[in-house]
Amino acid sequence: EVQLVESGGGLVQPGGSLRLSCAVSGFTFSTYWMSWVRQAPGRGMEWVANIKVDGSEKYYVDSVKGRFTISRDNAENSLYLQMNSLRAEDTAVYYCVREGRLLDYWGQGTLVTVSS
């Protein structure tokens, strides 16, 4: 069974940092692109970033470029999102999602709240 479990969310002040993690199981992690997608409260979905199977290619939505970094550890079956210089508008549930273009399996999400 494919499972993706996010962790690392919480309350952080504007300008602060958080690192999200996603532990996966049930599939060969090293053969899939992976993505982060977020959903702000009461709003729609926004694709944030994704990463190629070996980490050699990474793509970001403009609003997080230079502040967020996606990474992966294939030996540990884990995906990460380092978020720096956080802003109020980054407040959202962040989902770890398998695949790049097809987004086939989603985790349960972790809530990030940016507030003073």
Place this chain on the structure above:
Amino acid sequence: DVVMTQSPLSLPVTLGQPASISCRSSHSLVYSDGNTYLNWFQQRPGQSPRRLIYKVSNRDSGVPDRFSGSGSGTDFTLKISRVEAEDVGVYFCMQGTHWPFTFGPGTKVDIK
């Protein structure tokens, strides 16, 4: 960026009746590999999204056959042949052809 629009944004339906959601993109979603990366997702209240349809018309495993997807280029449709109570939720389309990938605003389906 490719803008995805959906209509209607709210869809009250009668149990057992059909429902249809339209999704339009500002650019053609045909990718250089010949595929059209238009996917449909369902998000039930309090749950994570679940993919229903990928690449326009391919139904995911375990998805009831009352769900179907169609369309091409810039115009796409998700149809539910007979709505059941468990279909209540928000449905959104998403394009995975052009960076950055973008989602439609979502259509809220509920029972009349």
